[in-house]
Amino acid sequence: MIITIFIIVLLVNFLEALYLLTKCWHLKKNNAPDKEYKKMIDKVAPILSWTMIISVILLVGTFLVG
Numbered sequence: 001m002i003i004t005i006f007i008i009v010l011l012v013n014f015l016e017a018l019y020l021l022t023k024c025w026h027l028k029k030n031n032a033p034d035k036e037y038k039k040m041i042d043k044v045a046p047i048l049s050w051t052m053i054i055s056v057i058l059l060v061g062t063f064l065v066g
Contacts, residue, residue, distance in 0.1 A: 002066045009055045016048060 023044075027036055 002062045005058055005062045009058060012051060013055065016051060020044065 023040055024037070027040065
């Protein structure tokens, strides 16, 4: 059970990192100004924060139950 939740959390975080990497690559390819990078980070920061909080809660809860 603990391993399954840990793998799911890692996969979700990996997909988020992959999403950010593709967005940054697209911006770099188009020679976007710095404010475009900041706008992108400001847009996805709440989502990343919530998934990190949920991941930590799931991991701590799983270790406490197990």
